[in-house]
Amino acid sequence: xxxxxxxxxxxxxxxxxxxxxxxxxxxxxxxxxxxxxxxxxxxxxxxxxxxxxxxxxxxxxxxxxxxxxxxxxxxxxxxxxxxxxxxxxxxxxxxxxxxxxxxxxxxxxxxxxx
Amino acid sequence: xxxxxxxxxxxxxxxxxxxxxxxxxxxxxxxxxxxxxxxxxxxxxxxxxxxxxxxxxxxxxxxxxxxxxxxxxxxxxxxxxxxxxxxxxxxxxxxxxxxxxxxxxxxxxxx
Numbered sequence: 001x002x003x004x005x006x007x008x009x010x011x012x013x014x015x016x017x018x019x020x021x022x023x024x025x026x027x028x029x030x031x032x033x034x035x036x037x038x039x040x041x042x043x044x045x046x047x048x049x050x051x052x053x054x055x056x057x058x059x060x061x062x063x064x065x066x067x068x069x070x071x072x073x074x075x076x077x078x079x080x081x082x083x084x085x086x087x088x089x090x091x092x093x094x095x096x097x098x099x100x101x102x103x104x105x106x107x108x109x110x111x112x113x114x
Numbered sequence: 115x116x117x118x119x120x121x122x123x124x125x126x127x128x129x130x131x132x133x134x135x136x137x138x139x140x141x142x143x144x145x146x147x148x149x150x151x152x153x154x155x156x157x158x159x160x161x162x163x164x165x166x167x168x169x170x171x172x173x174x175x176x177x178x179x180x181x182x183x184x185x186x187x188x189x190x191x192x193x194x195x196x197x198x199x200x201x202x203x204x205x206x207x208x209x210x211x212x213x214x215x216x217x218x219x220x221x222x223x224x225x
Binding site: 004031033035040042044048055090096102103105107108 | 213217218
């Protein structure tokens with residue numbers, strides 16, 4: 001049973017560029033959430049997708065956008081990157097009908113903005 | 115708004131010592147509470163959870179009890195091992211499914 005997978009593992013971008021991160025949820029899960037974890041901090045909720053719609057959003061600017069596909073996989077897009085976007089981006093999946101708070105996390109994508 | 119506060123680290127213990135990591139929360143309603151663990155270079159793994167007051171979550175020798183009267187969810191283990199060295203995160207989850215994390219507590223266990 002494959003867990004949550006994310007790609008790429010690491011990414012280096014320069015200020016002003018755009019980036020797309022990808023996530024495949026755990027088998028059987030239908031909800032994907034994205035978190036940003038700055039160095040030495042706890043993860044911060046970005047948004048959550050269910051049925052290809054954004055269900056909840058945290059306190060992040062519109063530069064952060066997402067998408068969920070019919071197979072439940074998801075993308076996180078960040079436009080106009082700036083240095084403060086450097087972080088570990090974590091994807092978590094869950095099942096809407098189950099214990100939705102029980103989220104399973106992927107290994108993350110480490111984004112470095114130079 | 116909802117928030118989670120954890121004791122600051124790093125916490126350094128000798129092998130077989132007793133561990134307590136304090137976690138308190140502020141929340142409206144009746145959130146679920148979680149402890150996640152993050153090993154170096156990895157994502158987060160769910161360690162244990164509790165969904166209502168007085169519930170005790172347990173896993174791998176770790177325990178935490180959901181105390182509504184003190185709004186706490188302290189993590190304990192009777193005898194830590196070197197392999198327990200990691201960063202531990204307390205989190206609460208609301209009905210909408212969003213998780214709110216504390217800042218994390220780094221644990222280092224020396225042989």
